[in-house]
Amino acid sequence: xxxxxxxxxxxxxxxxxxxxxxxxxxxxxxxxxxxxxxxxxxxxxxxxxxxxxxxxxxxxxxxxxxxxxxxxxxxxxxxxxxxxxxxxxxxxxxxxxx
Amino acid sequence: xxxxxxxxxxxxxxxxxxxxxxxxxxxxxxxxxxxxxxxxxxxxxxxxxxxxxxxxxxxxxxxxxxxxxxxxxxxxxxxxxxxxxxxxxxxxxxxxxxxxxxxxxxxxxxxxxxxxxxxxxxxxxxxxxxxxxxxxxxxxxxxxxxxxxxxxxxxxxxxxxxxxxxxxxxxxxxxxxxxxxxxxxxxxxxxxxxxxxxxxxxxxxxxxxxxxxxxxxxxxxxxxxxxxxxxxxxxxxxxxxxxxxxxxxxxxxxxxxxxxxxxxxxxxxxxxxxxxxxxxxxxxxxxxxxxxxxxxxxxxxxxxxxxxxxxxxxxxxxxxxxxxxxxxxxxxxxxxxxxxxxxxxxxxxxxxxxxxxxxxxxxxxxxxxxxxxxxxxxxxxxxxxxxxxxxxxxxxxxxxxxxxxxxxxxxxxxxxxxxxxxxxxxxxxxxxxxxxxxxxxxxxxxxxxxxxxxxxxxxxxxxxxxxxxxxxxxxxxxxxxxxxxxxxxxxxxxxxxxxxxxxxxxxxxxxxxxxxxxxxxxxxxxxxxxxxxxxxxxxxxxxxxxxxxxxxxxxxxxxxxxx
Numbered sequence: 001x002x003x004x005x006x007x008x009x010x011x012x013x014x015x016x017x018x019x020x021x022x023x024x025x026x027x028x029x030x031x032x033x034x035x036x037x038x039x040x041x042x043x044x045x046x047x048x049x050x051x052x053x054x055x056x057x058x059x060x061x062x063x064x065x066x067x068x069x070x071x072x073x074x075x076x077x078x079x080x081x082x083x084x085x086x087x088x089x090x091x092x093x094x095x096x097x098x
Numbered sequence: 099x100x101x102x103x104x105x106x107x108x109x110x111x112x113x114x115x116x117x118x119x120x121x122x123x124x125x126x127x128x129x130x131x132x133x134x135x136x137x138x139x140x141x142x143x144x145x146x147x148x149x150x151x152x153x154x155x156x157x158x159x160x161x162x163x164x165x166x167x168x169x170x171x172x173x174x175x176x177x178x179x180x181x182x183x184x185x186x187x188x189x190x191x192x193x194x195x196x197x198x199x200x201x202x203x204x205x206x207x208x209x210x211x212x213x214x215x216x217x218x219x220x221x222x223x224x225x226x227x228x229x230x231x232x233x234x235x236x237x238x239x240x241x242x243x244x245x246x247x248x249x250x251x252x253x254x255x256x257x258x259x260x261x262x263x264x265x266x267x268x269x270x271x272x273x274x275x276x277x278x279x280x281x282x283x284x285x286x287x288x289x290x291x292x293x294x295x296x297x298x299x300x301x302x303x304x305x306x307x308x309x310x311x312x313x314x315x316x317x318x319x320x321x322x323x324x325x326x327x328x329x330x331x332x333x334x335x336x337x338x339x340x341x342x343x344x345x346x347x348x349x350x351x352x353x354x355x356x357x358x359x360x361x362x363x364x365x366x367x368x369x370x371x372x373x374x375x376x377x378x379x380x381x382x383x384x385x386x387x388x389x390x391x392x393x394x395x396x397x398x399x400x401x402x403x404x405x406x407x408x409x410x411x412x413x414x415x416x417x418x419x420x421x422x423x424x425x426x427x428x429x430x431x432x433x434x435x436x437x438x439x440x441x442x443x444x445x446x447x448x449x450x451x452x453x454x455x456x457x458x459x460x461x462x463x464x465x466x467x468x469x470x471x472x473x474x475x476x477x478x479x480x481x482x483x484x485x486x487x488x489x490x491x492x493x494x495x496x497x498x499x500x501x502x503x504x505x506x507x508x509x510x511x512x513x514x515x516x517x518x519x520x521x522x523x524x525x526x527x528x529x530x531x532x533x534x535x536x537x538x539x540x541x542x543x544x545x546x547x548x549x550x551x552x553x554x555x556x557x558x559x560x561x562x563x564x565x566x567x568x569x570x571x572x573x574x575x576x577x578x579x580x581x582x583x584x585x586x587x588x589x590x591x592x593x594x595x596x597x598x599x600x601x602x603x604x605x606x607x608x609x610x611x612x613x614x615x616x617x618x619x620x621x622x623x624x625x626x627x628x629x630x631x632x633x634x635x636x637x638x639x640x641x642x643x644x645x646x647x648x649x650x651x652x653x654x655x656x657x658x659x660x661x
Contacts, residue, residue, distance in 0.1 A: 054467065055469060058469045058516065088518075088540070089518055093558060
């Protein structure tokens, strides 16, 4: 699991790579807790993400809820595997995916 | 060395080897040995120095006496004395003078002799006086005796031939007939300087030998006293400073290695050394403290782990008991047969299935998966299961059930947990299956005469994620002889050691191998296919499956039900 974060003012982009599952999700959760304060525009770049489990979805959902109150959130570069998970779980209905 | 034995008997052997001498014995015996060597060297040097000094003194005294005596004797008269002896008019005078000299100078023996000049083998006594305190006897005039040895002969010759003015014979070692003595010899000469006789002054060296003996005795006595002192002081010191602390440390270390318990008294409380022993004692104290604490912690952790394990195994049973698990579940109902299983990856899981009759004609089926695994997922699963069942039993439609349940779950969900649910209600009289899907895997359905196929519909969002969502419903009519297979993502996402996923294709293929088998058999096929695929790899996710066969209200022609 790799997490890269770039912050420009109130814009935060999070690049995720590898597997986001039960064992790696806490790391992302911690990163977001530290970085999300004051952010109005959050982007998740999932180009390198190979797998996402329900634990990973939970983190995206929490971020989505946080951003509902303080700005907007977008998920970009979603590959086929991850998109399938978003489809099955209905996350496509909730998230802004580009 | 008492201490050494004591330790030896306490511990017997050290790492299988017999114990050697203790450190105190080694260190003291080393010092004593050095002391002995040192004393021997000092004795030899002293003995020799002593001997030299005394000899010089003796010989100087003897020569002085000899010179003095020789001056008193008239060298011209020697022939006359030899011929006439005591009859010579001055013989007695000369003898008296010599006797006086002998008794006043500490000489033992003063005598004048003439050796036979051919080979000096015999000497003839002309005069002979003795110290009255000695137990010698005088040799009478004219007494002839054999020369004692070659040394005397050689020296007599030198004195007679005039090559030497004085000679000294020292007899203090080897075989001697009398006490050790020194003999100073000077020639008596006539006016022409020719030697006419030899005057000898003999002095006993008894004083020298006794003094020398005393000296050696004193050295030996001092050595013994020193050795005893060294043994006592060094022994006492080593015993106190070294051996006692070391003994304490060894016995404590040996006790600790057997008992592994804290010491009644710390070593540093009694050992105050500021040397290596002190450091050792301190280290052992610290080591024991840490090990004891570590063992304590470990015991606590183990006990705690045991407690958690017990609770978890209880939780596993409670969770398993929460799910309907008696098959066949409705032995009286011939319209359907179903089988289900839940196999958590950890002791407890977040997957669950559920089924129950809402009324006589409606069977509710639930397949759900809580995000995450383990205890948090299990707790969330229990609540969700009850909420879903409660709303379902109120006779609501699937979409309403999910909507209400979503609201109920969202109200008390600060941890952002969510749950994917497929919920369907089967009208047993008609085979009409109404279902709603909140983010769950698509069911696999097989209509009679056709293979198992994924029944894809558009999914709504998971439950617990967002409040106030609306859910859609879908409907399909199951023909008698149909099969419905529900599962959680643990099945398609079962992973082998090459990190490959089992996948939906393999799952559907496994279902289609024996599509007409009973639900239980069909599930066994899938389970075996998953196990074969995963092989050695660890089960990563919960595996939950449910299979239903719908038989219709009348027995399906050409197909015997296993009920």
